[in-house]
Amino acid sequence: MDNIIEVRHLSKWFGENEILRDIDFTVKRGEVVCIIGASGSGKSTLLRCINLLEKPSGGEIIYHGKNILDNKHDVYAYRSKLGMVFQQFNLFNNYNVLKNCTIGQMKVLHRSKEEAEEVAMKFLQVVGMDQYINAKPSQLSGGQKQRVAIARAMSMEPDVLMFDEPTSALDPEMVGEVLNVMQGLAKSGLTMLVVTHEMGFASEVADRVVFMDKGVIAEEGTPKEIFNNPKQDRTKEFLRRILRENKAE
């Protein structure tokens, strides 16, 4: 399997605070990687650094063999190849569901309206939102918004689809519909990078689980290794805490 993204010695500072320290991390084609860890461990920042929503303070991000932190690299073309699904959905409020999925294709990939709509409809069907193409984001529930956001990202036909805690802002009864869609996408062979608090999803769907703590990758391995047989004490402590919280719910 070839590496799509290779992160080398990545660091990120916010003023005096070191958020990420010397991160080495790769994503291979067709792989589903889940990043877990406590709040403030830097997992969202890592994701945002990878698509340059945050500018890394140091290190390299190699994409198809080229370092995209080079000044000469076209940031916008690179971003269009990385899909991003946000915790807060961030659908474009001024467009209906269909236009949300076509605007990027038309203005960034320069596809015709017809082609863009065809592609958008394909992915809206995948997420089960094709009946709602006329709706404005404000008229949808959280789960529906997130499914449209997934279709919007998929419509750009990205190399990697990244999820930044996609279910954390949802009401509990809507978490399932979004996780189902994500599970379907994972089965279809899409490369996915998922920051999540859903341990069930991570253990079932991920090929590899990365546990982050205090800005470093503390441990990574298959879901079995991480969940059943963690090596590090801090991984054990985190999992114990998470399981206790889940039981309390």
Add this chain to the structure above:
Amino acid sequence: MTGKWFIKVIVDYWPMFLRGAGVTLYISIIGTIIGAMIGLIIGTIRTIPTSDNSLKRGFLRIVNGILTAYVEIFRGTPMIVQSMVIYYGSLLVFNIDMDKMFAGIFIVSINTGAYTAEIVRGGIISIDKGQFEAAHAIGMNHGKTMLYVVLPQVIRNILPAIGNEFVINIKDTSVLNVISVTELYYQTSSVTGNTFRFFEPFLVASIVYLVMTVTVTRILRFIEKKMDGPENFIVIPGNQMQVARPEDVAKKR
């Protein structure tokens, strides 16, 4: 006596009032539209994120300095004084004999621009950061993000404030009489010169102003409603294939 004069002023001089009202509306409509465009452009430039490139950063700083000076100067001086300075100044210093109508539109536009620049900046700041991030994440640059995602939302949100500017412009074009633009106030003054009556002509003028501002307010409210679109959406009934939800697919497995 007053009632008789009131009627006489209307009957004898209605074409002058009408022409004046026409000029007033013309200047304020064009001035507001151009001014709003100036405001949108300046607001967009002022919210460009700082670049890493020091040359670009320096250039942007100079442009921002000029724009700040523009906003401060035109917000900080009365329009009636600006009219005098610009109209007579251009003649004296640059030897440009401006068309009066052009001068009027020019003055109203740059004034409105100075105010709307701040309104637009406020509008852009108030748009959720997530909208910018989502646009950036699908590969849009600052220009495309602004044009297709942020400004359409900004325009909707600042429309009431722009309407305010429009109403203010309808009233404030009256100061252009100092450079003899033949708007409503100027025409009314001419009527008083002909009739030697002051109360009745200006009573007529105030009614005409009021009718214009109220009508404009109503039209803008209508446009706002139009822009919001229908409150409900239509669900497209799909075929069997399309109705399948991920949940249903999951159940079948």
